[in-house]
Amino acid sequence: MSEKVTILLAEDEPALGQIIRDSLETRNFKVLLCEDGEIALKKYKENDPKLLVLDVMMPKKDGFTLAKEIRKENNEIPIIFLTAKSQTKDVVEGFTIGGNDYVKKPFSIEELIVRINSLLQRTNLQKTAEIINLGLYTFDFRRQILQYKTEKELQLTHREAHLLFNLYKNKNEVLDRSVILKKLWGTDDIFSSRSMDVFITKLRKKLNQDPAIQILNVRGYGYKLVC
Known part of the structure; x- marks a missing residue:
């Protein structure tokens, strides 16, 4: 057992x-x-x-x-x-x-x-995820750390880290809004949907030092991480 x-x-x-x-x-x-x-x-x-x-x-x-x-x-x-x-x-x-x-x-x-x-x-x-190179950023998923070049590390919340990880795993492709909501929030209701929008905004601010990285809103479908 x-x-x-x-x-x-x-x-x-x-x-x-x-x-x-x-x-x-x-x-x-x-x-x-x-x-x-x-x-x-x-x-x-x-x-x-x-x-x-x-x-x-x-x-x-x-x-x-x-x-x-x-x-x-x-x-x-x-x-x-x-x-x-x-x-x-x-x-x-x-x-x-x-x-x-x-x-x-x-x-x-x-x-x-x-x-x-x-x-x-x-x-x-x-716990088993590797460190990810994301444009000019380094993304340590396990430690939930995002760092631009050699500047100060940014601590992500658990949900921010998982949302960014899923965007990265589907980079340059549309990540279905309903799928990611059900996976990370457990439901795709209006409350969870608005919450995800808040987290997307926070991630955009934390990634804004590299202009080559964008999180695009594909209306009616979901989000796309371009990098």
């Missing part, structure tokens, strides 16, 4: 937390269940979880605050937010903080498990 992957689950609704934990444990995961953000931070420091599932609205320390604190020392661990919030600004905030996925309540356990497995697979890919 393969070694169990440890997941830290922070959920202040006891019944929901128990259901998620039991369901994940039947899939060979080890789950650390916490009922507030302070306990979750303590458990995170004491253990070595491979993925975090954080409820946004929690007592003592909310999920966004907890994620910010963890991201200061760990920029690679995947984070999934659970929330009843559905406004675009809340979704964008979650991704900007460093979240990798955003699951809106109510949700099916099977959907959550699919998203967990997808993130873990992408994380494994990230």
Whole structure:
């Protein structure tokens, strides 16, 4: 039997937390269940979880605050937010903080498990990826670092790094908008679509020192990285 992957689950609704934990444990995961953000931070420091599932609205320390604190020392661990919030600004905030996925309540356990497995697979890919020469930039996918010539390194968020990596793998070709949304955001709804537009804008700014590199918007289809 393969070694169990440890997941830290922070959920202040006891019944929901128990259901998620039991369901994940039947899939060979080890789950650390916490009922507030302070306990979750303590458990995170004491253990070595491979993925975090954080409820946004929690007592003592909310999920966004907890994620910010963890991201200061760990920029690679995947984070999934659970929330009843559905406004675009809340979704964008979650991704900007460093979240990798955003699951809106109510949700099916099977959907959550699919998203967990997808993130873990992408994380494994990230660990084995090589350093990429992107025009006059060097892109270290594993470390999520972008550097122009010998200037100061730019730290990318987890989502920025994966979006740029997918654009690079399809460079000079159109990357289907719906496909990349479902792959990185788990859905191609309007909230995720607007969030991706924000990340594309951020990547364009970080790549603007090399005029030979462009991220083009192919209306009705998706994006194309020209380099």
